[in-house]
Amino acid sequence: MSARRTANPAAESPRIRDADRTRQIILDAATHEFAALGLGGARMDRIAERAGVDKRLIYYYFNNKDDLFLAVLERAYAAIRRAEQAQHLEALNPADAVRKLVEFTWRYYLEHPEFLCLLNSENLHQAEHLKRSSQVRDIHSPFVQWLADILKRGQEMGVFRKGVDPIQLYISIASIAYFYLSNKYTLSEIFGRDLMSPEALDERLAHMIEVILGYLRP
Structure with a gap:
């Protein structure tokens, strides 16, 4: 019977930091887009391009454009x-x-x-x-x-x-x-x-x- 695995915070923390950093990069890009063009004129494609991420990742973290704007x-x-x-x-x-x-x-x-x-x-x-x-x-x-x-x-x-x-x-x-x-x-x-x-x-x-x-x- 193998020993039960326990969570390793030290191993998980880089992933947490990376996720938070990605969120902040997306928010930076979204801030620029919303400030320049307003909610109506903003486009998720441009936000993804500016952030350097796949658009699907924005939806993963923020669900939709309105939630991202909030x-x-x-x-x-x-x-x-x-x-x-x-x-x-x-x-x-x-x-x-x-x-x-x-x-x-x-x-x-x-x-x-x-x-x-x-x-x-x-x-x-x-x-x-x-x-x-x-x-x-x-x-x-x-x-x-x-x-x-x-x-x-x-x-x-x-x-x-x-x-x-x-x-x-x-x-x-x-x-x-x-x-x-x-x-x-x-x-x-x-x-x-x-x-x-x-x-x-x-x-x-x-x-x-x-x-x-x-x-x-x-």
Whole structure:
């Protein structure tokens, strides 16, 4: 009678790592495709070609294009929240924390235009993918609590006014950055300015900080 075989984690871990690496390569390729062409224009053939994998492998890991798009969205939201956490804003005084959050949001949008494109595409589909997500609210809940704690500290110190909703505040921060960048071509043409010049971008950031902190003052 032969000895019973036992699982060997050391032997299995390379396969697990390889599978995870393949998933990330597919998600990278899919992010590029969805950001460039939206959900409707994206093609699984092109994603497979860019990722350098057989198309059947995409279906194996992600089932279909809609599930792949949801996975891309979830990863994108998780990435921005992780990047925010890495700023350690909780260690700053409340005013500096909010100022740095505005700066971070602005810089992140500038450095990750694909994030805004993915949001545009999902909003065109009325968030039908995010409604199926089991992760996205959990990803954002700690952030909302963190911002609420900063607002509370600021109120207790007398530097912020009372009654500020952290969700409304964050929507305002995101929106004044998002609108400027998502409409940069039309706004530049209408007003005869290069709104993406370094000087214009710095001016916009200073304006955003002044608007948000001005709103928070007692």
